[in-house]
Amino acid sequence: MRDLPEPTPDGEPADAGALWRDALLAAALVAVDPAGLGGVWLQAGPGHARDAWIAALRRLMPASAPWQRLPMSLDIAALSCGPDLGLTLATGRRVETPGPAARADGGVLLLPGAEGLDRGAAGALAQILDTGRAPGAVHGPGAAARLALIAFDESAGEGEGLPPALADRLAFRLALDAVPLAVTEGTLSPLDAADVAGARARLDRIDVPPALQEAMVVAALRYGVFSLRAVVLALRAARAQAALTGGAEVGEAAAAAALRLVILPRATCLPMEEAPEEAPTEEAPPPDATPPEDPPPEDPSEGEDQPSSAEEIQAMADRLLEAVHAELPPEVLASMAGGARRGRARGDGAGQRRLGTQRGRPAGVRPGVPGQGRRLALTQTLAAAAPWQALRRRAPGQRLAIRRDDLRIRRFKTPRETLTIFAVDASGSAALARLAEAKGAVELLLAEAYRRRDLVALVAFRGTRAEVLLPPTRALARARRALAALPGGGATPLGAGIDAAAVLARDAIQRGQDAQVILLTDGKGNVARDGTEGRAAARADTAAAAAAAARAGLDALVIDTAPRPAREARALAEAMAARYLALPGAQAETIAKAARAGLEVAR
Amino acid sequence: MMPAFPFSAIVGQEALKTALMIAATDPAVGGVLAFGDRGTGKSTTIRALAALLPPMEAVAGCLYNCPPGRPAACCPVCNGADPQPEMRPVPVVDLPLGSTEDRVLGALDLERALSTGEKHFEPGLLARAHRGFLYIDEVNLLEDHIVDLLLDVAASGESVVEREGLSIRHPARIVLVGSGNPEEGDLRPQLLDRFGLSVEVRTPQVIAERVEVVRRRDAFERDPEGFLADWADAESTARDCLARAREALPTVEVGEEARIRAAELCLSLGTDGLRGELTLVRAARALAALEGEAAVSEALMARIAPMALGHRLRRDPLDDTAAAARVERAVADLIGA
Numbered sequence: 001m002r003d004l005p006e007p008t009p010d011g012e013p014a015d016a017g018a019l020w021r022d023a024l025l026a027a028a029l030v031a032v033d034p035a036g037l038g039g040v041w042l043q044a045g046p047g048h049a050r051d052a053w054i055a056a057l058r059r060l061m062p063a064s065a066p067w068q069r070l071p072m073s074l075d076i077a078a079l080s081c082g083p084d085l086g087l088t089l090a091t092g093r094r095v096e097t098p099g100p101a102a103r104a105d106g107g108v109l110l111l112p113g114a115e116g117l118d119r120g121a122a123g124a125l126a127q128i129l130d131t132g133r134a135p136g137a138v139h140g141p142g143a144a145a146r147l148a149l150i151a152f153d154e155s156a157g158e159g160e161g162l163p164p165a166l167a168d169r170l171a172f173r174l175a176l177d178a179v180p181l182a183v184t185e186g187t188l189s190p191l192d193a194a195d196v197a198g199a200r201a202r203l204d205r206i207d208v209p210p211a212l213q214e215a216m217v218v219a220a221l222r223y224g225v226f227s228l229r230a231v232v233l234a235l236r237a238a239r240a241q242a243a244l245t246g247g248a249e250v251g252e253a254a255a256a257a258a259l260r261l262v263i264l265p266r267a268t269c270l271p272m273e274e275a276p277e278e279a280p281t282e283e284a285p286p287p288d289a290t291p292p293e294d295p296p297p298e299d300p301s302e303g304e305d306q307p308s309s310a311e312e313i314q315a316m317a318d319r320l321l322e323a324v325h326a327e328l329p330p331e332v333l334a335s336m337a338g339g340a341r342r343g344r345a346r347g348d349g350a351g352q353r354r355l356g357t358q359r360g361r362p363a364g365v366r367p368g369v370p371g372q373g374r375r376l377a378l379t380q381t382l383a384a385a386a387p388w389q390a391l392r393r394r395a396p397g398q399r400l401a402i403r404r405d406d407l408r409i410r411r412f413k414t415p416r417e418t419l420t421i422f423a424v425d426a427s428g429s430a431a432l433a434r435l436a437e438a439k440g441a442v443e444l445l446l447a448e449a450y451r452r453r454d455l456v457a458l459v460a461f462r463g464t465r466a467e468v469l470l471p472p473t474r475a476l477a478r479a480r481r482a483l484a485a486l487p488g489g490g491a492t493p494l495g496a497g498i499d500a501a502a503v504l505a506r507d508a509i510q511r512g513q514d515a516q517v518i519l520l521t522d523g524k525g526n527v528a529r530d531g532t533e534g535r536a537a538a539r540a541d542t543a544a545a546a547a548a549a550a551r552a553g554l555d556a557l558v559i560d561t562a563p564r565p566a567r568e569a570r571a572l573a574e575a576m577a578a579r580y581l582a583l584p585g586a587q588a589e590t591i592a593k594a595a596r597a598g599l600e601v602a603r
Numbered sequence: 604m605m606p607a608f609p610f611s612a613i614v615g616q617e618a619l620k621t622a623l624m625i626a627a628t629d630p631a632v633g634g635v636l637a638f639g640d641r642g643t644g645k646s647t648t649i650r651a652l653a654a655l656l657p658p659m660e661a662v663a664g665c666l667y668n669c670p671p672g673r674p675a676a677c678c679p680v681c682n683g684a685d686p687q688p689e690m691r692p693v694p695v696v697d698l699p700l701g702s703t704e705d706r707v708l709g710a711l712d713l714e715r716a717l718s719t720g721e722k723h724f725e726p727g728l729l730a731r732a733h734r735g736f737l738y739i740d741e742v743n744l745l746e747d748h749i750v751d752l753l754l755d756v757a758a759s760g761e762s763v764v765e766r767e768g769l770s771i772r773h774p775a776r777i778v779l780v781g782s783g784n785p786e787e788g789d790l791r792p793q794l795l796d797r798f799g800l801s802v803e804v805r806t807p808q809v810i811a812e813r814v815e816v817v818r819r820r821d822a823f824e825r826d827p828e829g830f831l832a833d834w835a836d837a838e839s840t841a842r843d844c845l846a847r848a849r850e851a852l853p854t855v856e857v858g859e860e861a862r863i864r865a866a867e868l869c870l871s872l873g874t875d876g877l878r879g880e881l882t883l884v885r886a887a888r889a890l891a892a893l894e895g896e897a898a899v900s901e902a903l904m905a906r907i908a909p910m911a912l913g914h915r916l917r918r919d920p921l922d923d924t925a926a927a928a929r930v931e932r933a934v935a936d937l938i939g940a
Contacts, residue, residue: 036824118701119700119701119741119744120699120700120701120702120746121701122700123699123700123701123740123741123744124699124700124701126740127697127699127740130646135697135699164641164784164787165641165740165741168641168642204825208821210818213814213817213818213821214810214814216817217810217813217814217817218810221810221813226640226642226806227640227641227642227643227806228642228643228644228806228813228816228817228820229641229642230642231813231817232817232820232821232824235817235821236821236824375703375705378711379711474788474789475785475786475787475788475789477785477786478786
């Protein structure tokens with residue numbers, strides 16, 4: 001995801017114009033090859049920029065192309081083709097409906113509320129994008145659904161964002177929140193539906209020279225993009241761009257535009273001079289120890305092309321990167337690598353309701369109208385209708401008369417997840433030992449997390465601020481990497497630490513999870529929330545943060561790690577309405593045990 | 604419908620391809636798990652397998668994939684008058700995340716219940732995948748109650764439905780194929796152990812290979828029919844290889860020596876239970892059949908050990924060593940490199 005640059009003095013991002021022109025270009029490319037490009041991850045709140053972009057896309061799409069919008073609370077039953085319950089009940093025979101994905105075949109499917117999308121629904125959408133088909137009823141054939149998905153993400157970079165399974169399959173990511181009205185109104189797409197129609201007719205005949213293909217692969221690697229799906233999408237974008245500009249084959253300009261739009265937002269590192277096999281990017285899988293035994297066989301369809309020399313390819317890749325960067329203001333480039341990292345440091349985000357109507361273990365039946373994910377409880381519905389059959393007038397041939405009041409829907413129970421947030425005082429001389437033990441406790445808890453489906457997060461505070469070192473996760477591999485480098489020492493911004501933990505807990509509760517905070521500290525804060533030193537201000541801020549946590553009903557445990565348990569930590573626990581435990585020189589295993597006991601209490 | 608990408612045109616991915624071929628040769632090996640980053644071609648490879656499987660005999664109109672002459676007790680078509688045999692492709696069924704129990708197990712047939720008042724069972728994905736493969740993308744994110752259900756069916760080879768006044772059981776011998784990204788969550792150990800083989804999938808690191816992947820994908824998407832025609836010969840070679848291996852499987856010998864080696868290997872690695880040992884021997888036998896060997900050799904056993912045992916090791920949360928590396932070390936110690 002591209003980070004927005006610092007605002008210029010008049011409050012407008014320096015490159016809003018460039019951003020918007022790119023957004024319009026992406027719309028045109030989607031209009032040329034909707035199914036091939038998968039769609040757009042649209043990071044924008046409701047507002048003029050989003051509306052203007054959607055309107056531009058609609059103008060560019062052929063008038064006959066379908067345009068469908070999914071409901072906010074999407075469940076996968078609603079995506080697939082299936083029986084239309086109303087018609088089935090009315091006619092007494094099964095009536096199939098095509099489902100929104102199949103109705104969008106050849107056009108655009110809008111997905112509002114993508115930031116909170118359930119993983120199951122994301123997986124089902126990914127399958128539709130992969131196969132170009134909406135699944136049917138279990139033994140049914142399904143229907144074609146070759147479409148572009150426009151996912152509205154209003155999370156503004158906070159919280160969960162789009163599930164990665166889906167994000168990977170959409171060619172473009174556009175962040176439009178910072179584009180001012182003057183720009184969206186002042187800059188219209190230079191293209192129209194006729195240009196798109198012409199490009200569509202040319203698209204199939206556009207070639208990509210093999211050397212340029214290779215240069216694009218090399219360029220993507222320089223940005224630390226390892227997913228080959230991204231490169232394939234970039235290639236298709238380049239072809240659509242060449243078709244739009246009327247070329248017979250993809251040139252370097254079209255390739256650079258495609259890299260800028262598809263690869264750059266996925267970048268995990270700034271381009272390096274060397275090929276990045278040795279580069280210590282965090283995304284990089286370890287290099288393959290054993291090279292493949294046989295070189296890949298020559299592709300029969302490409303046999304006649306003479307491969308270009310490695311130097312030529314590298315030179316071409318260099319030119320592509322230069323062309324990409326020439327279009328970008330320097331601030332964007334500077335903030336890019338950091339932005340890419342922040343983008344990945346997201347929560348696991350599989351929030352679940354305790355009692356829902358969609359999934360989980362069955363938990364009874366209640367009256368209600370099926371649809372929108374609520375599922376009919378057939379036996380109970382029939383039972384409810386049965387006593388009235390003699391009284392109700394039935395149409396000739398109709399054997400059952402079922403009224404709306406008879407309808408029953410099922411309820412389901414999903415086990416609730418618990419997030420354990422470790423807030424660790426990483427200040428002072430005892431920091432290193434304490435941190436090491438906290439890290440050990442996190443890993444011990446995580447090792448059990450897959451059994452219990454619990455999540456763990458880690459906040460550390462030291463120096464002037466608190467930092468979320470491990471966002472909520474249950475993935476051991478990721479936790480280990482986040483914990484590997486954890487600095488210690490410095491002053492104690494205790495208030496900021498409590499605040500950071502409370503924010504994580506609040507987010508988790510909003511997602512439908514339970515949350516508990518485990519605070520490891522000696523209770524002696526000496527830095528205020530705003531980063532200034534001074535015991536008095538720090539004490540006031542700590543008290544305020546603790547009181548806020550208590551008011552919010554935060555479930556917390558304060559573990560006193562001072563060598564001799566002191567009254568400060570006990571007072572803090574009282575102020576937070578938290579449990580208190582003195583564990584001088586706490587060991588990883590004892591901390592983990594305390595956290596487990598806390599979980600049992602919470603349950 | 605867009606055809607699947609041909610299996611033989613997949614670049615690299617040797618371990619995953621071998622594992623899938625082994626599972627196709629001997630379904631009793633018990634499923635394949637592919638873990639790796641996004642965009643590495645796991646789904647493509649697994650979906651490509653369907654085209655290699657020789658068609659199977661079934662009965663026209665049957666929703667349970669019953670083999671002719673051996674119908675499930677609840678199958679109305681096969682137990683009806685004059686069932687007509689037909690050939691149909693071996694099913695490779697996608698199980699989407701968030702699938703409901705109804706969809707997996709089957710449910711009361713709405714149409715029949717409403718129109719004729721008959722209580723009639725409409726089978727689910729498990730019946731559709733019987734005698735074939737059930738593919739679960741992001742299996743590590745699958746909901747627990749569905750996982751439990753799959754475990755039960757995978758172990759018993761039978762699906763049992765007891766609800767809505769229905770009491771149905773039908774055979775469901777399925778090969779589970781799962782894929783996922785370990786960065787997004789671990790798999791429960793109970794489910795892990797049910798997969799016969801597990802492989803780690805990585806994006807190719809060699810530029811020439813990456814270029815080849817992109818080039819073939821591009822050629823395929825632009826002209827699927829032409830691309831399939833170009834690869835038809837390679838596909839038919841792979842199909843023949845699989846057919847020969849299935850035929851040869853019962854005749855492949857597993858000597859006492861090889862069995863002892865397998866037991867020693869499992870002992871030295873401390874894998875839980877006998878499942879690992881059984882899988883190791885079965886997988887080695889299937890690989891021998893695929894490669895036209897008459898007996899299971901030590902070298903073959905050594906090659907197959909990482910994918911048969913890697914996911915069965917006791918996990919130490921503080922040990923970062925990849926499981927496959929630990930297996931390879933044990934193999935080197937026992938068999939000698």
